[in-house]
Amino acid sequence: MGATETWDLDGLKRILRADNLRPEQAHELAARLAEPPIQDVVALVERSDPTRAALVLRLLSRRRSIEVFDALDPRHQADLIGALQNRDIYEFFDELDPDDRVSLLDELPAEIAEALLRQLDPGESHVTEVVMGYPKGSVGRRMSPEVATIYSTMTAAQALEKLRRSAEDVETIYAVPVVAHDRKLEGFCSFTEIFTADDDTRLAEIMNPPVYCRAHDDAEDTARWFLPLDYLALPVVDDTDRLVGLLTWDDAQDIVEEEDSEDSARSGGSEPLQQPYLSTPVAKLVRSRVVWLLVLAVSAILTVQVLDVFEETLSKVVTLSLFIPLLTGTGGNTGNQAATTVTRALALGDVRKRDILQVMWRELRVGLMMGALLGAIGFCLAALVYGVPIGAVIGCTLLAVCTMSATVGGAMPIVAKSVGADPAVFSNPFISTFCDATGLIIYFLIAISVLGL
Known part of the structure; x- marks a missing residue:
């Protein structure tokens, strides 16, 4: 078949x-x-x-x-x-x-x-x-306002009849919010609970305490905490606790998938396509990437400026230039690892804006331990080939760069969220550029100090 x-x-x-x-x-x-x-x-x-x-x-x-x-x-x-x-x-x-x-x-x-x-x-x-x-990005913008009106004073038989009549006109009948006559949310029932109850049982006797969100809540944050609950739908209420709609499980899943795709694209230095790749016009693919390439090209000038400033140092010890790709690559990768981890933690609600100092302290220790390990290896290898002074420069630089990159990489997504920017934007591209420039400054300052240049 x-x-x-x-x-x-x-x-x-x-x-x-x-x-x-x-x-x-x-x-x-x-x-x-x-x-x-x-x-x-x-x-x-x-x-x-x-x-x-x-x-x-x-x-x-x-x-x-x-x-x-x-x-x-x-x-x-x-x-x-x-x-x-x-x-x-x-x-x-x-x-x-x-x-x-x-x-x-x-x-x-x-x-x-x-x-x-x-x-x-x-x-x-x-x-x-x-x-x-409702504003873009809010739950109200993604909810379905077509909901069967089921009152707590109804019997199970009355509720089933109401659901039968409205089944074609509402988003779902399998998750049923129960309201008072002024539409204030009072509880929540599954279709199974209503169907298996005795006909004369009132919904007030079988309904569950309501789990709900508000229409102006952030759609992504709401979807992420709603999905693990394994409910078919989530009631949406206004500021006066009146029912205005339902956020279904599949809509919540779509929200999370869209946000994850957007974060993935932006962390790689492009804009999300928001449609299948093969049906996307070539011009749109170019537009989704070219702006970020221009931004990164301009920001990379910082690295060139740093090299220009320390040109005299490089001319005295040409060997130092051999290690530039190693040090900048290690710093960028360390920062990207920290930023990716913290961005994901922000999305899942594990980390909040007020946790920035705790995150920085944690990443500083992680970077210090990784830097000590990589620095020791770098010292041994560089010292064997180029002598102890060069080995000391490489070892100390790896220690400092890893510590700095992890700390900054962990803090940047939180800073971005605090100022209303997308944390993913501050991830890989910008952190790599930042760590390249600052890593080179650290490298040459340590070289000048250790080698007496």
Whole structure:
């Protein structure tokens, strides 16, 4: 079965690559698109340019085309908007959940976003605008406002009937917030608890104490503490504790995945693509990288300036230049290790901004121990080949550079978070440049002192 599906997908790709698609090929393509699992069709769309991807969506059945479009990243959806016909656009947009609509609208030009909003019916337009009313990065921006209203005074039978009637209109019926008549959150029930209870049992008797978040809470922080709880959904309340929506488990997982991808990209000196690599235009790939390369190129001038200042020292002891790559590389790697560890701890909530002194003290000791070990090895090897004085310079420099790099690398992500910047931005690229420049200064100062230059 797997081999047949793979062959079929390869055939689809060959047809899509054709410059001129004949009518009989379109019929063949439509027939083949009805066969593979939905995830294979999503993969096909993600690997196609917008024009061909739009063609695939038009040839799918209505249900499958909506499922495929809904599975795409918002940035990819936005790229497809220009290649789709107006009728297709409105249909796909109307079928999206309110939070997914808002994510797509954030990627579109204002005039297109306004046109899409105008074509929604009043009810769908209202719930979409509710989500759009919350700031970007907040839980409210990622929640679903479509929630079944279940009261604590209801019996299990009444609640089941209410869920049955509203199942098609709400995000989920498997995690049920229980509210008072003024919509203040009172408790939480699973569908199983309601289904297995006696018909005349009131929800107030079986509901659990509510675990909830507020609509203005940070989406990433909330998602990270919510996922390990293994709940299907998390009630979202406003400042007066009234229920305004649900954050589902899969939406929380998407938030964490997006943030991890963003941190990974920025720690490597580029911007996140926010859509599959093969469907990303080359120009967009260039834009995601070139700014950071320019920033790093400018910052690397610091290293050149340091070498220029100590040019006379290098001319007296040329041997010192042989160890520059070793020392700068060791300092950068040490700082990157510390920064990556602390950035991850910040994301998981293990470290907070107020812990900066504790983190610096901890990383200072880690750097000191690593520096002592590497310095001892460096001293022995350099002393055997170039003499004891050079060995002493290398050993002392490794000790100082590792201590400095670990301390600074551990502190920078916390400093970044304190000033509202992304901790990942202050990770590998900037720390490497910083440690290169300061490491060279330390190196030449120790050399001048030990060698009497």
